[in-house]
Amino acid sequence: xxxxxxxxxxxxxxxxxxxxxxxxxxxxGDVAKHTGSPEAYTAKIMGTLNKQGIVSSLTGPYGGxxxxxxxxxxxxxxxxxxxxxxxxxxxxxxxxxxxCSEEKPCPIHNEFVKVRSELKTMLETTSVFDLATxxxxxxxxxxx
Amino acid sequence: xxxxxxxxxxxxxxxxxxxxxxxxxxxxGDVAKHTGSPEAYTAKIMGTLNKQGIVSSLTGPYGGxxxxxxxxxxxxxxxxxxxxxxxxxxxxxxxxxxxCSEEKPCPIHNEFVKVRSELKTMLETTSVFDLATxxxxxxxxxxx
DNA sequence: TTTTATTCGGATAAAATTGTCATAAATAAA
DNA sequence: TTTATTTATGACAATTTTATCCGAATAAAA
Numbered sequence: 001x002x003x004x005x006x007x008x009x010x011x012x013x014x015x016x017x018x019x020x021x022x023x024x025x026x027x028x029g030d031v032a033k034h035t036g037s038p039e040a041y042t043a044k045i046m047g048t049l050n051k052q053g054i055v056s057s058l059t060g061p062y063g064g065x066x067x068x069x070x071x072x073x074x075x076x077x078x079x080x081x082x083x084x085x086x087x088x089x090x091x092x093x094x095x096x097x098x099x100c101s102e103e104k105p106c107p108i109h110n111e112f113v114k115v116r117s118e119l120k121t122m123l124e125t126t127s128v129f130d131l132a133t134x135x136x137x138x139x140x141x142x143x144x
Numbered sequence: 145x146x147x148x149x150x151x152x153x154x155x156x157x158x159x160x161x162x163x164x165x166x167x168x169x170x171x172x173g174d175v176a177k178h179t180g181s182p183e184a185y186t187a188k189i190m191g192t193l194n195k196q197g198i199v200s201s202l203t204g205p206y207g208g209x210x211x212x213x214x215x216x217x218x219x220x221x222x223x224x225x226x227x228x229x230x231x232x233x234x235x236x237x238x239x240x241x242x243x244c245s246e247e248k249p250c251p252i253h254n255e256f257v258k259v260r261s262e263l264k265t266m267l268e269t270t271s272v273f274d275l276a277t278x279x280x281x282x283x284x285x286x287x288x
Numbered sequence: 289t290t291t292t293a294t295t296c297g298g299a300t301a302a303a304a305t306t307g308t309c310a311t312a313a314a315t316a317a318a
Numbered sequence: 319t320t321t322a323t324t325t326a327t328g329a330c331a332a333t334t335t336t337a338t339c340c341g342a343a344t345a346a347a348a
Contacts, residue, residue: 001145001233004306007240014251027324041307047326059325060315077252089145096151099288107158107275107284108221111266119259131251140251144243148336171294185337191296203295204345 006084009045011035011142013080016055016065017072017132025064036143045084052083067128077131078123090120150228153189155179155286157224160199160209161216161276169208180287189228196227211272221275222267234264 002010015034019026028046032039046065049055054075057065067075081089093100094112102109134140146154159178163170172190176183190209193199198219201209211219225233237244238256246253278284 001236001238002240004240007238008306010252011239038307040309043325044307044327050326057325058315059313059323060317061323062316063314063324065325092145094145094151095155095286096146096148097285097288104288105284106286107278108154108270109284111270115259115263115266118262122255122259126252126255134251140249140253141241142239142250144241144248152336182337184339187295188297188337194295201295202345203293203343204347205293206346207294207344209295 002081002089003085005041005045006081008035008037008042009049009080009084010077011037012042012046012065013049013055013067013075013128014131014135015142017067017128018136020067020069020072021132021136025058025062025066027064031065034142049080049083052079054079054083072129072132073127075128076124077126077128078120080128081123089123090116146225146233147229149185149189150225152179152181152186153193153224153228154221155181156186156190156209157193157199157211157219157272158275158279159286161211161272162280164211164213164216165276165280169202169206169210171208175209178286193224193227196223198223198227216273216276217271219272220268221270221272222264224272225267233267234260 012031012035015031016026019030028043029039031037031046032042035042046055046057050057050065054071055065055067057063093106094108095106097106100106100109106112131140135142156175156179159175160170163174172187173183175181175190176186179186190199190201194201194209198215199209199211201207237250238252239250241250244250244253275284279286
């Protein structure tokens with residue numbers, strides 16, 4: 001569904017959000033530990049997310065990553081997916097055709113658009129804040 | 145969504161089905177031409193589908209691939225996806241956790257299962273025959 | 289029985305993705 | 319200003335996926 005990089009990104013964002021809610025800036029090593037993702041790879045992914053402006057970072061001692069509490073409610077999972085995997089999830093053809101539209105559809109186009117539109121809606125209505133509070137409450141887990 | 149191999153597989157099955165409906169056995173070169181997929185790779189994929197029993201093949205002159213007309217209505221897209229990509233589409237965690245269930249869910253588990261269940265239903269209710277007749281009618285395309 | 293056309297299957301290659309490493313840049317504190 | 323700590327980033331490595339190649343096996347026709 002999503003690339004591995006995208007999975008790492010979503011998990012990292014959720015963990016950082018929980019810490020930001022407690023006004024704690026987190027180092028990449030902490031992120032890796034709490035998400036079970038490879039540290040260096042996650043660092044690279046965070047660079048992309050930082051450039052896209054959906055996470056902020058500070059170098060040096062007492063540095064690390066954080067997400068503004070207000071932003072957190074505005075950032076949706078769809079933003080993370082788009083930042084890492086691009087629009088393939090939303091616009092790509094189910095059979096991988098370069099051009100596949102209402103006018104020139106592939107055989108599964110009509111069946112596919114319906115399901116994908118629901119996936120899109122789901123991602124667009126789920127905020128990082130929603131997921132972070134879920135994680136804080138202990139009802140869900142990031143590792144295992 | 146699906147692997148490239150799986151896309152090739154679905155396209156190949158649909159094309160072979162249209163030919164089988166006209167009692168024509170097709171060679172792998174024909175399949176590749178009409179699906180835009182690489183011939184040798186498709187050949188390998190067909191081997192897997194053949195072993196799984198969702199397509200039949202005959203070696204030698206006048207050989208090739210075909211799908212029994214009765215079977216064609218029973219074979220669903222879900223069977224092809226399962227044969228090539230396994231059950232990851234149906235059971236895999238959205239965040240890639242090894243264990244993710246109702247009891248120990250990941251943060252997006254509940255949102256995810258709903259969408260995926262609709263995808264599953266869609267794939268399970270769409271037969272190769274349905275798609276082949278659509279392609280025959282000219283309302284959809286396999287290449288581009 | 290020989291020839292010819294085709295799939296089968298294993299070895300290999302190429303490309304993409306995932307992951308690591310080392311060095312540079314930034315920044316805060318001493 | 320120096321030092322310690324942390325992110326930023328580009329080069330490299332490993333793994334997985336995608337794709338190719340070629341000889342073996344099979345089967346129909348000559």
